[in-house]
Amino acid sequence: MASIKISSVRKVYPGNVEAISDLNLDISDGELVVLVGPSGCGKSTLLRMIAGLESITAGEVRIGDKVVNKLEPAERDIAMVFQNYALYPHMSVRQNLEYGLKNRRTPKAEIEQRVNEAARILEITRFLDRKPRQLSGGQRQRVAMGRAIVRQPKAFLFDEPLSNLDAKLRGQMRIEIKRLQRSLKTTSVYVTHDQLEAMTLADRLVVMNAGRIEQVGKPVDLFERPASLFVAGFIGSPPMNIFELATLRQLPGTTLPASIPAKADLVGIRPEALRLEEPAEPFIALEGTVELIEPVGGESHVYVNLNGIETLATVVVQGRLAEGEGSHIKLFMPASALHSFVSETGQRVE
Amino acid sequence: MQTKRSIFTNRWLPYVLLAPQLIITLIFFIWPASQAVTSSFERQDPFGFRTTFVWFENYTRVLSDPSYANALWNTAVFAFGVVAVSMGFALLLAVCVDRAIRTARLYTTLLVWPYAVAPVVAGVLWWFLFNPTIGLLPYILEGFGYDWNHRVSGGQAMALIVIASAWKQISYNFLFFVAGLQSVPASLSEAASIDGAGPFKRFWTIIFPLLSPTTFFLMIININYVMFESFGTIDATTSGGPGQSTTTLVYKVYVDGVAGLNIGSSSAQSVLLMGIVIFLTFIQFRYVERRVNY
Structure with missing residues (x-):
């Protein structure tokens, strides 16, 4: 040894x-x-x-x-x-x-x-x-x-x-x-x-x-x-959702949580961390329509077409989603679950 | 396993397509072979007017003839020599090419060339190289104090036909060995090197055993080559001499039949030769193949 x-x-x-x-x-x-x-x-x-x-x-x-x-x-x-x-x-x-x-x-x-x-x-x-x-x-x-x-x-x-x-x-x-x-x-x-x-x-x-x-x-x-x-x-499956802060800022009625560093221009959130109900802490709210639901045993992978954002967001939901494909859905990103990155270097910032 | 099967609606088409091959086989193989079998039981008078059916007399005569025993021995020595030299060298070259990375293809192409040379031409080539009067190699050997004259020395004549025949066959064996080596996964050799085996040990304990199907196949092919196709090389280099020291079975068939015009004896010998080859191949499949790994 x-x-x-x-x-x-x-x-x-x-x-x-x-x-x-x-x-x-x-x-x-x-x-x-x-x-x-x-x-x-x-x-x-x-x-x-x-x-x-x-x-x-x-x-x-x-x-x-x-x-x-x-x-x-x-x-x-x-x-x-x-x-x-x-x-x-x-x-x-x-x-x-x-x-x-x-x-x-x-x-x-x-x-x-x-x-x-x-x-x-x-x-x-x-x-x-x-x-x-x-x-x-x-x-x-x-x-x-x-x-x-x-x-x-x-x-x-x-x-x-x-x-x-x-x-x-x-x-x-x-x-x-x-x-x-x-x-x-x-x-x-x-x-x-x-x-x-x-x-x-x-x-x-x-x-x-x-x-x-x-x-x-x-x-x-x-x-x-x-x-x-x-x-x-x-690391992580399904992979983390990454959003541009510039795009999020333009969404109607959105204020970004103060915890996001000024240098950051991208934020990421794990599909498991996206909430369907409003959390008690600061958050960013998103709206969209359910594009596809993949039932994976105990949990479901939900792909959501967000308003004003081009990429599909992935959400991992425990059990089954009440809404069906094509229905309107609200998603919340709790500030504590956000990862901030600088796109130029690809590095994380705190 | 499913096989691809074409269905012909025309009844005659398959026969027409098969015909050329069948006709060639019939005219050039089955017919002469059957004639050889018939005439091996017959004797012709010296002028070719009368043939008499003599049962196995040709065979008994051949088998009791000391020169036939001599030819049999020569063939054994010759076969062993050619198989050992051609396969040994081919394997050595194949291992070298397998190790070369960049120029492997070039080497392979160059090394295959001798195979395209006709046996007689190969014979003439070596005849020149080893010619005691004008040849290059005897000249060089003389420099080392060695006197080469295969016109006099039976042993040297045998060495000459072994070299000439083996040289041509090396290319063929080489190609198969290269293919065989490439089908042995590199990871096996790597695993063996991690397991503490040096290059030689790796070769003999891992690679060579895995090549055994190739080696076995080549052995049969080479023995057949020695038995039948070596005629041209022998005829062009030593013509069976000196004093029958390089007269192999196939060459004796030619000498007795074409030169000596003893068709009966020659036919009997050719049938015996066929029998020997069939027997050897059978033995090889029966006993050697059992030991062939994987």
Whole structure:
């Protein structure tokens, strides 16, 4: 087990394409850090640089107290779970688990004991003598996890490990990964583009965009206080509603709450924070017609065509909305639920 | 799995479309093959006036002939040499090209060229290169104090036909190995490198086993190539010599039948050759394929 320290790391691909620019990140011992961002944001590249599968153009990666820039993947003592599992198809599950230990000349008895232990934890003992192709997606995923944990490495690296599973299994495996990581307390870096996965798994969440870190923090903090428009839009589902203050000012009979900073020209509000009844605090009122209602189990997503505003507003309503599609509706934005941004820099202002 | 099926309303169209292929197969394969089988049971008098049906006499004679045993041995050595050299080199080249990123396509194109060369032309080419009087390679070898003369040395003659035949086949094997290597996901190799396997270990424990379907297929194709198509190369380089040291089964069929005009014996040999190839292929499918992974 070890911490991972990434200092001023850059990655430039041939043709001067900068995938990662001057990135700093400290991951402490035993922590599960999730890297999340849209495709092409550099999150997988960063993970592969930690693993040693991708060279580091500039900067320094430390695992424990050792600089690993020049080390082969095998010498970094990490384990990786791949998106397509990357199980060796010609080997049985047992051989798959043994492979890394055998390469490291672990004594036979210890290999046996560790493999059996890992198989027991992941409940794959029954499949030990099968070939990967005889397993279902979820079972393969477990074997891939098993191959990582038998090695008892300093760190686990996960590269979108659940994206090939169906939604139900994904939810299940997500919980198992979290439980496993908690009990093993192994430092983990987990890459995903799924923000739900990111929110639920992470001790600390790293939102990346265009090769840079947008914000690092606890998932709840990122949700409640997004540092930029990008994070505000990326974290949370459905995404935050963003309105131009200039447009809101022109709405008839609207006074903006005094709590909005003078520098701000955009405000955002979570779909869950929009009210149907007048709140006790200062607010901005909106009017519009219900365009579409999506019933999503216990709650409903309501899309409202607001008067005087071009974009549709999204409202999350608990249970069912009394009004039907096409009916007139009033919405209230409580001042305390507003997030203010400057459009030019994309940053949050208080 | 659903298959695409075209339905012809015209009854004769399918037959017309099939006809060219069927006619070619009939005239150039089935007919001569059946003639070979018939004449392998017959003996012609020296002037070709009379043919007598002799049952298996041609076969017994061939099988008890020491020169046939010699040809059989030569074929075994030749086949082993060509398969080993052509597949070994092809795999090596394919691995190198697979590692090259930018110029992989250029290399692939260039490396495929020899396949377009006719066997006889390949033979003549190597005949020139290895010509003891005017050839480049014997000249170079002489510089190292090695005396090359395949007109005298049977072993060198065998080496020559192995090189010439293998050279041509490398391109073909190379193409299949490149395709095979590209179908092995990169993540497997990456996973193995994280699992602590060095480049050689990765190749032998992960990539090579996954290539085994390709290797198996190529082995059958190469043995067939050695058995039948090597005739042109041998004829152009050594003509079976010196002293029958490079006379393989297929070359002996030619020598006895076309040069020696012993049609009966030649036909019997060709039928035996066919039998040997069928037997080898059967053995390979039966025993080797079982060990072919995934």
